[in-house]
Amino acid sequence: MHQRKYALELISDLGLGSSKPMSTPVESNLKLTTLEFDDLFGDESDSLLLDPGEYQRLVGRLYLILTRPDLSYAVQSLSQFMQAPKVSHMNAAIRVVKYVKQSPGFGILLTTQSTESLQAYCDADWGSCINSRRSITGYLIKYGDSPIYWKSKKQSTISKSSAEAEYRSLPPLLQRLLGLLILMRQEPENLL
Known part of the structure; x- marks a missing residue:
């Protein structure tokens, strides 16, 4: 796509x-x-x-x-x-x-092979915004081999360490992942 x-x-x-x-x-x-x-x-x-x-x-x-x-x-x-x-x-x-x-035609590949596995990745760049000293968080969720959700967002609070920034990146990702799991259970054909 x-x-x-x-x-x-x-x-x-x-x-x-x-x-x-x-x-x-x-x-x-x-x-x-x-x-x-x-x-x-x-x-x-x-x-x-x-x-x-x-x-x-x-x-x-x-x-x-x-x-x-x-x-x-x-x-x-x-x-x-x-x-x-x-x-x-x-x-x-x-x-x-x-x-x-x-590469104007670069996009995402949605595979036809269905593997019912969700993989989630997140990372945080501690204090990278020099205007506010907030960390930037990046997320990626894959269904099988196909990426279905990604986001880059500035965290809402200032973290005192890189470990704290990493931990703060997890709850929003887990919330989105839980929502996808619920959707998979209720309407698996509408996931993609």
């Missing part, structure tokens, strides 16, 4: 047809900040976008690429700056589109 046509339209609409594709959706160790954070620490190298609507539309279109689990973290990070986007935020969003250009 993929959205190749939609991805190609997005690349074309932004005029990135002749641009070089990127190998990763986010630059390594990139920390996007708010304008208030920059003012507090005296960094005036970045400015607000003149038209925030352009950024908001682009990030909104990235949300529509639902078949790309590899974009989950990038879109989650970019969506935090919808109210007051800066030039660096727009550059990061354009990088995501250039990454999509590398």
